[in-house]
Amino acid sequence: MSAPTARQVPQAAAEDRWSLVAVAGMLSFVAMLDMNIVNIALADVADGFHISAQTAQWAVLGYQLPLVALLLPAGRWLDAVGTRPAVLTAVAGFALGSVAAAAAPWVGALIAARVVQGAFGAVLFVLMPVLAMRSVRPQLRARAMSVPATLGPLGAVTGPALGGLLLDHFGWRAIFLVKLPVCLAAWLLARRHVPAGGVLRAPGRAELADAGLIGGSVAAVLLGLTLSADSVAWLLLAAPALPLVLWWLRRGGGRPVLAVLRENRTAGLNTAVLAVAAAFAVVHYLLALHLQRDEAESAPATGLTILCFPLAMGIGGPLGGRLADRFGARSTATAGVALTAFGFLLLVPLGDSWSLPDVAWRLALAGAGMGLYGGPTQTLVMSAATPATTATASSTVQLARSLGFTLGPALATASWSLGGPGAAGLHTGIGLAAAGACLAVVLLASHGRPAARTA
Numbered sequence: 367m368s369a370p371t372a373r374q375v376p377q378a379a380a381e382d383r384w385s386l387v388a389v390a391g392m393l394s395f396v397a398m399l400d401m402n403i404v405n406i407a408l409a410d411v412a413d414g415f416h417i418s419a420q421t422a423q424w425a426v427l428g429y430q431l432p433l434v435a436l437l438l439p440a441g442r443w444l445d446a447v448g449t450r451p452a453v454l455t456a457v458a459g460f461a462l463g464s465v466a467a468a469a470a471p472w473v474g475a476l477i478a479a480r481v482v483q484g485a486f487g488a489v490l491f492v493l494m495p496v497l498a499m500r501s502v503r504p505q506l507r508a509r510a511m512s513v514p515a516t517l518g519p520l521g522a523v524t525g526p527a528l529g530g531l532l533l534d535h536f537g538w539r540a541i542f543l544v545k546l547p548v549c550l551a552a553w554l555l556a557r558r559h560v561p562a563g564g565v566l567r568a569p570g571r572a573e574l575a576d577a578g579l580i581g582g583s584v585a586a587v588l589l590g591l592t593l594s595a596d597s598v599a600w601l602l603l604a605a606p607a608l609p610l611v612l613w614w615l616r617r618g619g620g621r622p623v624l625a626v627l628r629e630n631r632t633a634g635l636n637t638a639v640l641a642v643a644a645a646f647a648v649v650h651y652l653l654a655l656h657l658q659r660d661e662a663e664s665a666p667a668t669g670l671t672i673l674c675f676p677l678a679m680g681i682g683g684p685l686g687g688r689l690a691d692r693f694g695a696r697s698t699a700t701a702g703v704a705l706t707a708f709g710f711l712l713l714v715p716l717g718d719s720w721s722l723p724d725v726a727w728r729l730a731l732a733g734a735g736m737g738l739y740g741g742p743t744q745t746l747v748m749s750a751a752t753p754a755t756t757a758t759a760s761s762t763v764q765l766a767r768s769l770g771f772t773l774g775p776a777l778a779t780a781s782w783s784l785g786g787p788g789a790a791g792l793h794t795g796i797g798l799a800a801a802g803a804c805l806a807v808v809l810l811a812s813h814g815r816p817a818a819r820t821a
Contacts, residue, residue, distance in 0.1 A: 385559050386501035387510045390494040392552045393457065394514035395521035396545040397487045397494075400429060400464075401771060402525030404480075407538040414538065415473040422473070427588075428480035429487065434768050435581025436488035438623055439573040441761025444492055445754060447567055449500070450560040453493055454553060459486035461549040468542035491764040494518075496756050497560075499748045507749065508690030508698070512741025516683030519646065519736070522771060523676040527669055576614055583610040584769070588776055601780075626758045630750035634813055638806035639743060640766040642703060645799035645806075646736060647774020649710060650675070652782065652795045653725065656716070660792075667722060674726040675733035682737025690742035695749070699742035700810040705735025707803035714796050717789065739810075746813065 404411075404426050412422040444452055463483035470476035498510040532540045583606070590604030614620045627633045650672065657668040682702070690698040709732025716725070744763060751759035781798050782791035 382503060382506060383501040383559050384510075385555050387498050387513050389453075389552045389555050389559075390498040390501075390510075391513040391517040392548050393490045394494045394518035396548050397460075397490050398518040398521035398771075399525045399528070399545065400483065400487065401426075401433075401768075402522050403529040403541055403544075404429070406526050406529040407533055407541050410533060410538040411473075411476070415476075417473050424477050425467075425473075425480055428477040429484040430772055431581055431585055431588075432481050432484035432577075433487045433491070434584045434765065434772060435577045436485055437491060437761045437765040437768065438580060438758075439569065439577045440488045440492045441758040442622060443569050443573055444489070444496070444757035444761075448563055448565055449493070449496065450556070450562055451566045452489065453497065453556045453560055455566060456486045456489040456493065457549055457553045457556065460490060461546055461553070464542045464545055464549070468539040491768065492757055492761045495744055495748050495760040495763065499756065504749075506691060508695050508742050508745040509684070509687035510741075511744045511748065512683045512687030512690075512737075515740030515744045516679060516737055518767075519740070520676050520680060523650065523672070527673075572617070576617060576620070579610050579614040579617070583607040583614075584772070586610070588772065623758060623762065626751065626755050627762060630747070630755075630759060631814070632747050632750055632759065632762065634809040635743060635747050636762050636766040638703065638809040639747075639763055640770045641802035641806045641809075642706065642736065642739065643767045643770025644774045644777060645706075645710060645770075645802040647771050648778040648781070648795055648799040648802075649713065649729075649732070651775045651778040652792055653713075653729075655778075655782075656792050657722075657725070660789075661718070663722065671722045671726050672729065674730040675736075678730040678733035679737035679740075682734040683740060686738035687741040689738070690745060695742035695745045696810065696813055699739045699746065700807060702735045702738025702740075702742070703803060703806045703810055706732045706739065707735075707800060707807055709733075709735060710796065710800035710803050714793055714800055716792060716796065743810065 408419065408422045408425065411417075411425055412419050415422070460483055463479050463486060466479035467476055467483065470479055494514040495511060498514055499507055502510045528544065529541050532544060586607040587604045590601045615624065627636070654668055654672060657663040657671065663671075686698055686702055709728050709730075712728045712731070713725070747759055747763045748756060777798065778795050781795035784791075784794065
């Protein structure tokens with residue numbers, strides 16, 4: 367069945383199926399939306415089920431942990447199955463998990479539904495860049511990649527605002543149902559336009575064991591960073607992460623992923639993606655906390671100020687794709703992340719005398735840079751992959767981005783605690799974010815240079 371697929375994918379690319387790029391963008395938006403939208407409803411979930419806040423937190427962790435743990439195994443699995451059945455199954459499973467979460471009669475059922483969502487969400491995350499890359503000609507690849515690369519972070523940022531609106535008018539169960547129209551539209555478009563061919567197979571025991579090792583390491587790091595706000599000693603909980611990762615690397619699951627990173631020379635690119643995503647999450651978390659708690663700004667004023675980042679990012683994203691297709695992905699990505707780093711550096715001396723417009727224009731500068739950088743960076747990673755390893759390459763960059771967004775709030779909490787009370791902790795956290803963005807500038811600027819000199 368692989369021969370019809372091989373004949374149809376080039377035809378699809380020649381036709382520039384932007385409807386499939388739209389599918390990738392929609393799925394990126396809802397998958398990232400689900401990472402943050404539930405946070406605002408945790409108090410209502412706890413009250414509704416008469417449980418503690420710590421137990422309610424598993425409505426978030428139940429989604430995030432399997433999503434991060436399954437990304438790399440999902441990439442290897444998707445390289446061996448058909449794209450069309452994988453897309454249709456993953457979208458349907460994600461939507462059904464949302465329905466089950468909304469209808470959950472007790473907290474155990476809610477957490478189980480969130481785990482199902484996270485598992486299918488991992489497959490969606492890996493499929494998005496693959497779908498965008500295979501749907502257009504190589505000359506338009508950066509433009510296509512910029513769609514999911516921009517809409518994903520926009521979903522993460524708009525999640526709390528949309529969740530608050532739904533919570534006020536319809537209750538917490540509506541938060542899980544708001545994604546269904548988007549999932550339905552994406553499923554119908556994929557059913558009509560994704561080329562037929564390929565079959566599914568169940569993941570093997572080795573892939574499930576790999577997921578357990580990766581998930582255990584991520585859970586250890588998250589617990590250590592989150593609890594370190596109470597005491598630095600809690601960071602010791604992160605100690606098991608390293609042996610778990612080393613164990614995974616020695617197994618059959620780790621070696622193929624390392625081979626893809628080595629052969630494609632994309633380890634630096636993935637590190638840059640992780641650093642920028644974490645920096646974005648740290649700044650977003652600390653600024654919202656500072657403006658509302660220290661500056662006593664209202665929630666609407668804080669929201670409008672922080673909204674400048676995603677608005678500028680939404681403008682910069684399509685522009686970054688066009689510039690990359692014309693002038694090159696590496697130069698565009700480097701310029702974009704340099705602009706983001708500059709915006710974060712301007713935020714480091716944030717003080718009590720700053721007005722909201724002072725914060726807003728700096729955030730807009732950083733957001734525009736992140737929009738310019740997202741699509742071209744993903745294009746660099748995906749273009750380096752062979753046709754047989756595109757899903758594995760996609761899983762590495764999506765793992766890097768998801769880890770950054772997941773670790774960001776924990777890093778912000780730890781830096782606030784270690785930096786000291788008041789402005790010192792704030793400056794430490796934003797300085798850490800700026801340093802991460804500067805590291806990404808170096809990594810992107812140096813990507814591919816040795817190979818170019820050899821050639």
